[in-house]
Amino acid sequence: MSTDHQQYSTENQRDAIRDYAKRRHIEIVRSYADDGKSGLRIDGREALQQLIQDVQSGSADFKLVLVYDISRWGRFQDADESAYYEYVCRRAGINVVYCAEQFENDGSVSATIIKNVKRAMAGEYSRELSTKVFAGQCRLIELGFRQGGPAGYGLRRMLVNQVGESKGELARGEHKSHQTDRVILVPGPPREIRVVNQMFRWLIEAGLAESDIATKLNALDIRTDFGRAWTRGTVHEVLTNEKYIGNNVYNRRSFKLKRIHVSNAPEMWIRKEAAFESIVPHEVFAAAQEIILARARRYSNDELLEQLRTLYMRRGFLSGLIINETDGMPSSSVYAQRFGSLVRAYQAVGFMPDRDYRYIEINRYLRRMHPQVVAETQERIIQLGAEVVRHKATDLLTIDGEFTLSIVLARCHVPVAGQYRWKVRFDTSLFPDITVLVRLDYENRAALDYYVLPRLDFYASKLSLTDKNAIELDSYRFDSLEYLYSLTERVPFRRAA
Incomplete structure (x- = not known):
């Protein structure tokens, strides 16, 4: 079912x-x-x-x-x-x-x-x-309601009832509970709004490239809405997304009947202007689009395809994320606008996307992320006074020679019937005393929450999670690892019996 x-x-x-x-x-x-x-x-x-x-x-x-x-x-x-x-x-x-x-x-x-x-x-x-x-989703877009997806940096999702009255802001991972409720976008914290406008000023007034803007943001220790470092692709997303001027745009990509993801031509997009409150002046946004398109006009169609073909030969497959994160490449939106869709550009260089290859990128990102999470956890436990030994081959942590700790990342799978799922397989050969399951957010870019699972209670080789799980499982869920750190902290006794 x-x-x-x-x-x-x-x-x-x-x-x-x-x-x-x-x-x-x-x-x-x-x-x-x-x-x-x-x-x-x-x-x-x-x-x-x-x-x-x-x-x-x-x-x-x-x-x-x-x-x-x-x-x-x-x-x-x-x-x-x-x-x-x-x-x-x-x-x-x-x-x-x-x-x-x-x-x-x-x-x-x-x-x-x-x-x-x-x-x-x-x-x-x-x-x-x-x-x-x-058809129903398009109708809701034309009425000014948001259809799925995270709000984005500088914006937040607001829940409203059927007459438009506010019912409160939705946190990351939260969804509406009533069929008649709707979601709109509202301005986020003032600090994030200032950062968004600063990004546009760096582009327009200073003439910085998107990769340079990402470098400046990271140097200022500013993180994205998912808590990760800025990249050329994430900066480009902010500078080109019409939601920052209040427009509600839908159907830029489609995944009908569980077939391949398709980037649709602009004429197929569903747009409702002035649906939300703008946080970037319209004239500033328009000037930014002219600059971005002008930079793209330096390339002829043949030059664009040659760069795309070279990237395909080097990586073995293509996606919008790979294009956006590659230095020196025009953005994926440039290819979509120039050739009508990303799929047409792919086909022009011999790549036939007969399936969704995003999982390859996600898995590659997880392989890079896992040692970072292990290292950060190890460093934090050491700061609390514990002795930590890290096994090089398995990344298994031994705390004070008393218990072992394993860290597992669980990626979020595409929702089926509106329900996100996290599936994880444990390496039962490690037999850790505690397994920390890091559940990634819907974009698989940052941690959503943590499950601290003791071996005495959890010995299965695999586990499947949804947004809402049984209390027997969610009682081990935490928003941060502070509880784990409290377990490892050394507490001195004034005297012993």
């Missing part, structure tokens, strides 16, 4: 399957359920993948697979995909029974025709729903 608010909740399916089995004297020996998972792709559906693996490996201890109805295999855009999974079961001698369908899955011509029609209908349902949802 993809959401809880529908007839296809796993509990309803389970009850229907149980009743079906009881009437026919079938013993249910195993259940496979993908809670909160989209049926558009098999990616991320661990239960379905496990079912297929059990069937193909011959380890299945059952002779029937009971499915609620045909659409529960998935609402695949290719109707043959769900047919394939049923065929895999039949080939292994395991029959498939649909408990809520009005026909017997007996291989007859009529059953085959009905199944094919219903598989196509399942995919069509997703396409129609996608169109309706997109």
Whole structure:
């Protein structure tokens, strides 16, 4: 199931399957359920993948697979995909029974025709729903409401009710709780607003490049809204985003039906001007855009493609983030404007983005981030008077020779049915006394919170988290590592018995 608010909740399916089995004297020996998972792709559906693996490996201890109805295999855009999974079961001698369908899955011509029609209908349902949802989102944008994503440096998200009355500011990671509530952008702290305007002045008055502006901000120890250092790409995002002059822009990128991410041409963008309070004067923003575009006009189309081709040959794949973070490269927005979209620019240099490669960049960033987090934790514990030994191969920390500490980073996965997920696998061979699970924010750029997990209570090899978890798990959650540091701090006794 993809959401809880529908007839296809796993509990309803389970009850229907149980009743079906009881009437026919079938013993249910195993259940496979993908809670909160989209049926558009098999990616991320661990239960379905496990079912297929059990069937193909011959380890299945059952002779029937009971499915609620045909659409529960998935609402695949290719109707043959769900047919394939049923065929895999039949080939292994395991029959498939649909408990809520009005026909017997007996291989007859009529059953085959009905199944094919219903598989196509399942995919069509997703396409129609996608169109309706997109139309609704565009309508909300035109009404001036924010649709997803972080506010950005210098801005904050404000929750309002259906008549526009403020209900309070949303902190990072918080979401609306009522269907009729909406979100708008409001100015952030005065200090951040001053920094944003200073960035525009450095560009316009001092003529600084975006990388130079990032260097100055880092030298002043100013961090982004995610608490990390500024880069050319993050500076460019501030200098080119219309939300700083109050415009609400949507559909610059799309990810419909769980297919590839696409950068849309400007004429496809949905825009509502003056939707929010501006924190940058319009004339200043317009002057900045002229400078940025003028710098880009130095390159012909051939020159732009040559730089992109060289980057592709060096990195092996392309994305907007890679382009923006590469010194000397025009920004990704330049390529999108010049060639209509990033995808068209990719295709012109021979790169065909048949899938989302962001996870490669994220994993590379995590590999750089992990030793930094370990080093910072080690240094902080040492400052508190403890002796820390760091194992070079595993980064395992031994505190005062008394207990061991392992630090694990968990990246945030793309939301399914509106729910973010963090999946982590622990290295059980280390056997640390305490595992610190650092959960990254939605952009996978900074720490969102921390879970301090003692081995006595947590010994599983993997863990899956959402925004809201059971109290048994969230009781170990902390906004910072101060609690951990308090555990390592040495406390002198005045006397001993």
